[in-house]
Amino acid sequence: MDYFIELFFSGLSRGAIYALIALGYTMVYGIIGLINFAHGEIYMIGAFTSFTVATILTILGLPLLAIIVLTGIAAVVWSASYGYTIEKIAYKPLRHAPRLSALISAIGMSMFLQNYVLLAQTSDFLPFPTLIPDFAFMEPIAHIVGSTDLVILITTTVSMIFLMVLIKYTRIGKAMRATAQDRTMAMLVGINVNRVISATFVIGSSMAAIGGLLIASHIGQINFYIGFLAGIKAFTAAVLGGIGSIPGAVLGSVVLGLTESFATGYVSSDYEDVFAFSLLVLILIFKPSGLLGKADTQKV
Amino acid sequence: MFTLQELKRSALISLWFVFLTFPIMVVKVNSIEKTVQWRWMNVVYVLVGSFVLSLLFRYFLYRKEQQSGEDEQQGDNTGRSLIHRLLIVPKYRNMIYGVLLGTAVVFPFLTSSYQVNIMTTALMYVVLGLGLNIVVGLAGLLDLGYVAFYAVGAYSYALLNYHFGLGFWAVLPIGGLLAAMFGILLGFPVLRLRGDYLAIVTLGFGEIIRLVLENWGGFSQGPSGISNISRPGFFGIELSLEMAIVYIYYLMVLFVIVTIFLVNRLQDSRLGRAWIALREDEIACQAMGIDKIKTKLAAFSLGALWAGIIGVVFAAKTTFINPASFTFLESAIILSIVVLGGMGSIIGVIIGALVLILLPEYLRALSEFRMLAFGAILVCMMVFRPQGIIASIRRTYTYKPRNRDEA
Known part of the structure; x- marks a missing residue:
């Protein structure tokens, strides 16, 4: 039973991280109908920025709490800037081009960013400093639920609530929903669509940065290639939940995280990634609209 | 072509890129030995590189927009490249094929x-x-x-x-x-x-x-x-x-x-x-x-x-x-x-x-x-250039208006 609970919580925290990345996919898809293939790379850049900042701050000898806060801020700021810039360079000129052009451009961007980090930093796995200490009050259940898992779950929940409030109650959130529904109409009623799209990329990238920071300190090592796999898996989660739907992305991520965790725990860890990819293929074949998505009808 | 305003904008963009690439390009830390390496030269490269690239990027984007406007005015213009024009004439085409094949055959001997x-x-x-x-x-x-x-x-x-x-x-x-x-x-x-x-x-x-x-x-x-x-x-x-x-x-x-x-x-x-x-x-x-x-x-x-x-x-x-x-x-x-x-x-x-x-x-x-x-x-x-270096040519029927004298 302990093993089951352990797997459950590790799957839950895995799903929480996927959710942070999947939100970026789903929001961008909802607004401009593009699979932002470079999103995984933004997450990777978030992890690298936090690695750099956290190490410098550790050398300077700051208290742990200050390190965590400053690292988080740095990761969010830089990832959001990358998200903003990528949209301006690779997607904005293609807004009226066919869907496939934008997708190819996104793939190119992803390759570019991966190799940019590879060349500027290193191709080796880098050991990430432990930021989250083992809490004393977690001691009795530490063998089932790790402290990092707890932090991941809390951070993700807070981020989700923040996002929900942002989208439901603020002006920009309203503008986003309007743009997602009908871009032309939104433009007609005076919404600056370009700004809304930029905001979407910034918010999505910030979420991915938080995910990058959490996963890096959870797994303890980073590499230029982590974005690719995480990106594909988060995309799987977004599609599973119904792409374009925010609650769907969260639900899909949790389902994917649990599936992976149980599959690796009870079946075999060799095929961990195969499970995720097979799940993706199966959903797209049998229910492309996902769990919470609505099937879109094709207009002629 | 490049007004002062454009240059100023590119300068701002290049500053933005310096900020953007700072943690990846300039700083390199070693978390085991606890050393930080600052590669300040990269700032200069990024500054100059992104300045030039941003000018080029916007120039080409501008030209592309100009061109698509012209295309719409002129209707379907057959923007065929030199290679296409060469390949249309059978004489040149056979010659090119011959040369290519010859080169391919003797290549291993040379x-x-x-x-x-x-x-x-x-x-x-x-x-x-x-x-x-x-x-x-x-x-x-x-x-x-x-x-x-x-x-x-x-x-x-x-x-x-x-x-x-x-x-x-x-x-x-x-x-x-x-x-x-x-x-x-x-x-x-x-x-x-x-x-x-x-x-x-x-x-x-x-x-x-x-x-x-x-x-x-x-x-x-x-x-x-x-x-x-x-x-x-x-x-x-x-x-x-x-x-x-x-x-x-x-x-x-x-x-x-x-x-x-x-x-x-x-x-x-x-x-x-x-x-x-x-x-x-x-x-x-x-x-x-x-x-x-x-x-x-x-x-x-x-x-x-x-x-x-x-x-x-x-x-x-x-x-x-x-x-x-x-x-x-x-x-x-x-x-x-x-x-x-x-x-x-x-x-x-x-x-x-x-x-x-x-x-x-x-x-x-x-x-x-x-x-x-x-x-x-x-x-x-x-x-x-979404159509690639050499765009594929769609098969078209050419319609020749008949001469009035013949009719």
């Missing part, structure tokens, strides 16, 4: 076997590019897992050779057909999907094949791969290593010629025109009575067939394969070839393959920037 080896690789990518061109360029199905079919071909030769001692020529059709079968197997369920979903599913499929090859040790010998695969036989005569390299080179030249011939014929056939029509408008196509599933499956399996055949050649050429040769990057390279050359254009794809494979080989110093450049090429081509 250069070392190292050069011949590189050229063989480039020719393999030409065929792979032409194969993917059927799927992506003609039928408009973005296939990101093309390398899976390549792997199927390579592994079918390696395994059949290892277990049953089958020769190259026996496996060549088997490998191709197996890959085509995989194409149909994958294509059948996924072809109902919309374009971008299809791309992701094929990507997933490619990764599944690679992961299975890596983990199913009993079947594929896992990450350590299969070695000592026999080279292609030459009427039962044992060839020396150098002779074998030249032999494979000539085989590839032959394959390229056959492929060009077949793809060219295919493009103008009923099936080829159905692909192009399907790419342009699926619904209109179905209304015209084109069987969508059958046409798409044909594209998928034909594309896969070529990948499978080249996979067999690849296994025979290197005599060693392992799953690491069949990563997503390989698919991305082949896709770059097709996109750079011009989707749907045969000459374009050939030039694209030669440029993308040969340039990094000869510019060794730049070879580590290869993948970086491929990524940048994909983005820039899509933004500035």
Whole structure:
């Protein structure tokens, strides 16, 4: 039973991280109908920025709490800037081009960013400093639920609530929903669509940065290639939940995280990634609209 | 052309990029030895580089917008490049073909076997590019897992050779057909999907094949791969290593010629025109009575067939394969070839393959920037020139207004 609970919580925290990345996919898809293939790379850049900042701050000898806060801020700021810039360079000129052009451009961007980090930093796995200490009050259940898992779950929940409030109650959130529904109409009623799209990329990238920071300190090592796999898996989660739907992305991520965790725990860890990819293929074949998505009808 | 305002804007953009690249380009930390390395020179490079690039980026974007405006005014202008005009005249065309063929034939006698080896690789990518061109360029199905079919071909030769001692020529059709079968197997369920979903599913499929090859040790010998695969036989005569390299080179030249011939014929056939029509408008196509599933499956399996055949050649050429040769990057390279050359254009794809494979080989110093450049090429081509270096020319009927005197 302990093993089951352990797997459950590790799957839950895995799903929480996927959710942070999947939100970026789903929001961008909802607004401009593009699979932002470079999103995984933004997450990777978030992890690298936090690695750099956290190490410098550790050398300077700051208290742990200050390190965590400053690292988080740095990761969010830089990832959001990358998200903003990528949209301006690779997607904005293609807004009226066919869907496939934008997708190819996104793939190119992803390759570019991966190799940019590879060349500027290193191709080796880098050991990430432990930021989250083992809490004393977690001691009795530490063998089932790790402290990092707890932090991941809390951070993700807070981020989700923040996002929900942002989208439901603020002006920009309203503008986003309007743009997602009908871009032309939104433009007609005076919404600056370009700004809304930029905001979407910034918010999505910030979420991915938080995910990058959490996963890096959870797994303890980073590499230029982590974005690719995480990106594909988060995309799987977004599609599973119904792409374009925010609650769907969260639900899909949790389902994917649990599936992976149980599959690796009870079946075999060799095929961990195969499970995720097979799940993706199966959903797209049998229910492309996902769990919470609505099937879109094709207009002629 | 460049006003002060433009320059000021570029300066601001370059400052933005300095900020953006700061944690990745300038700082490099070592978390074990607790040292920080500041590479201040990179600030200068980024500053200058992004200044120039931002000017160029906006200049080309501006020119593209100008041009598309002009095109709309002039109606359909036939923006044909020099190569197209040369190829239209039969005399020049035959001359170019003759020269190319002559160069290809004497190439091994003029250069070392190292050069011949590189050229063989480039020719393999030409065929792979032409194969993917059927799927992506003609039928408009973005296939990101093309390398899976390549792997199927390579592994079918390696395994059949290892277990049953089958020769190259026996496996060549088997490998191709197996890959085509995989194409149909994958294509059948996924072809109902919309374009971008299809791309992701094929990507997933490619990764599944690679992961299975890596983990199913009993079947594929896992990450350590299969070695000592026999080279292609030459009427039962044992060839020396150098002779074998030249032999494979000539085989590839032959394959390229056959492929060009077949793809060219295919493009103008009923099936080829159905692909192009399907790419342009699926619904209109179905209304015209084109069987969508059958046409798409044909594209998928034909594309896969070529990948499978080249996979067999690849296994025979290197005599060693392992799953690491069949990563997503390989698919991305082949896709770059097709996109750079011009989707749907045969000459374009050939030039694209030669440029993308040969340039990094000869510019060794730049070879580590290869993948970086491929990524940048994909983005820039899509933004500035979606039709590729050499755009494919649509078959058109020319209508000559009759002279009044004759009438």
